[in-house]
Amino acid sequence: MRSTRHAHPPSGNPTILLVDDDLGVLVSLARVLLIESWQVITATNGEEALEHLNERQPDLMITDLNMGEISGWDLLFHENMQRPTLPIFVITALPPSAIGGADYFATQFFQKPLNLDALVAAIRRSLGIPQQEHVRP
Numbered sequence: 001m002r003s004t005r006h007a008h009p010p011s012g013n014p015t016i017l018l019v020d021d022d023l024g025v026l027v028s029l030a031r032v033l034l035i036e037s038w039q040v041i042t043a044t045n046g047e048e049a050l051e052h053l054n055e056r057q058p059d060l061m062i063t064d065l066n067m068g069e070i071s072g073w074d075l076l077f078h079e080n081m082q083r084p085t086l087p088i089f090v091i092t093a094l095p096p097s098a099i100g101g102a103d104y105f106a107t108q109f110f111q112k113p114l115n116l117d118a119l120v121a122a123i124r125r126s127l128g129i130p131q132q133e134h135v136r137p
Contacts, residue, residue: 014059014127015039019049019075020091021067025112029062029091032116038123046070053079059127062089062119065102076105087126089119 016038020026026042033040041058043049045068052058053075061079065072072090079086090102093112103109108122124131 013037013039014129015041015056016123017041017043017049017052017056017058017061017063019043019046019061019063019067019072021045021064025064025091025114029114029116032120033123036120036123046072046075049075050078053082057083058086060087060089060123062091065090065092065094065099073102076102080105089122089126091119 016033018026018030018033018040019042020029021044023044026044030040030042041052041056043052047068047070049061049063050070053061061075063072063075072092076088076090079088087107088105089108089110090099090106091110091112091114092099096109096111099109107126110119110122121131123129
């Protein structure tokens with residue numbers, strides 16, 4: 001995994017772009033991020049994600065890998081060229097052996113089903129936000 005993708009602590013509430021074509025994952029994860037008082041932009045595919053990326057400057061992106069025409073792989077490569085400092089977390093059901101070289105472009109990988117506490121802690125670290133003591137139910 002690349003270690004060069006670290007954002008400076010965002011002013012105010014950070015904005016996270018969440019991209020997944022599985023609506024169940026998208027809604028569930030968006031709820032968790034909103035509980036943290038983070039702003040959440042959602043996209044159900046890579047095309048929507050690119051539109052959001054062109055309109056806004058999120059502080060972090062979380063994306064699935066396997067999606068329609070524009071996949072999470074494409075988003076990784078595109079954003080690495082456009083904004084190499086944007087932290088990008090990949091969430092995937094693929095086994096680690098199937099991620100190829102994508103780990104070079106991603107800040108961190110998370111295997112589905114997600115460990116939400118580990119994901120939130122990693123987001124906090126990446127954005128320079130102090131860790132909280134509570135554990136999710």
